[in-house]
Amino acid sequence: MALVPNSQLFPTAFQQYDQVLSESKVITGTAQSEMITRVGQRISVAAERWLNANGYEGYLKDYKWEYTLIDDNTVNAWCMPGGKIVFYTGILPIAQSETGVAAIMGHEVAHALANHGQQRMSADYIQQGVALAGNVAIQNDNDRAAFNQYYGIGSQVGVMLPFSRSHESQADEVGLILMAMAGYNPTEAAELWKRMEANSGGNAPPELLSTHPSNASRIQAITEMVPMAEAEAKKFGVTSFRPITKF
Template sequence: MSNLKKTYLMIVVALGIFACATNPFTGKKTMALVSNDQLFPTSFAQYNQFLSENKVIEGTSDAKMVTRVGQKIAVAAERWLNANGYVGYLNDYKWEYNLVDDDAINAWCMPGGKIVVYTGILPVTQTETGLAVVMGHEVAHALANHGQQRMSAAYVQQGVALAGNIAIQNEKDRNAFNQYYGVGSQVGVMLPFSRAHETEADKIGLYIMAVAGYNPDEAAELWKRMSAGSEGQAPPELLSTHPSNESRIANLTALAPTAKQEAAKFGVTTFK
């Protein structure tokens, strides 16, 4: 192998080792090849563009509920972070909460705290507490920097693929590498990575909604409704970016008592 190829491979490995951040909820090191200083401005610009291209609902009871729940979730997150030694963690967040007219059963939170809830999910959430389950989960993705981690993992995935193509001279071997690496890295690495993020966001979101005063028992109930609405159309868990509904319901049910204990540390013992 040439010095150039060796150098390239060393760079890929070094980036994966040294470009790290700390997840405040787990204490674990995470990949951070893209800093929030770079990510947040792009996120804010994309959010504004999205709002300009979609129908934002304002002034209705549902729109007010989205804002109310979002504000409570943001306050609870800051309380938890401050109490656990992460004062100032949210300084660069620019919280914003919008309800958008769209039949999709979806909601999301971009890096930096920009949130959208689609009207299509409200019949499933049904109540303010059901909405808190969804928004707590989406905010958790942003708080744990999952977007940053996914981008970083994609860069590493692409870097390894490029390094393999540089290193393998034989065309037949190179084609085989591309075929097996593409499938293997997706099914064996990227999809489990994404499912782990979803499970982590479920846990963080459950804790935050409980600290905000919302009953964490309702999380499993929400996912039972989600499961009933999917009519068994979800792909097998192995090939999905998300855990199965069954896994999610079982996990949330098991975590709810712990979430209540976490909320009790902040004096919250009754729930909406």
């Protein structure tokens, strides 16, 4: 359930995106920046085709797609609600190829398509509302302190973190479909996450305490989903993929 409508969320997201760009070193006119745009356009076309075929015509009408490469060592990329996408140069060595970029792009775009930003904000509001109601209802100071301690831990570990992990798994699945429909080999997604795991140096928290599935769980799930993504792409006439060529 999303309590924050697009009419409120998108303008705020676009403003935040513009602020990030104003404070960053944006790269334009290079082979890599052009590649980010090329992949993004292919993924967004795939997204529209897929949504239209599944009964969501016009779903993207308020999206204002934009694809930006920022010179920064941060190993990250993101897609804001409404289609504003940023890749940091720090993630490109892990992507290794245009296909790797497509795997990342598909995942991030899938988050936006599935309204994960709105859902997370709504869940935060609900979590805060329950906490406030509990503090108002409980009169005893000791009981109130115990409630805050156990509710905070329980709602985070038992509700919010699994909620976030389910978002990541859904984005993996939809992202795999989008990259395959865009003509990129979905088998590369699992290889990408193997490189992500190696880059983390084994410092990821236990899955129970993480917003993301463990790397091992994610790699296994993505590998198992590849035939599904290939079959879905085939429905749209995509029967072969671009070669995976490293930068």
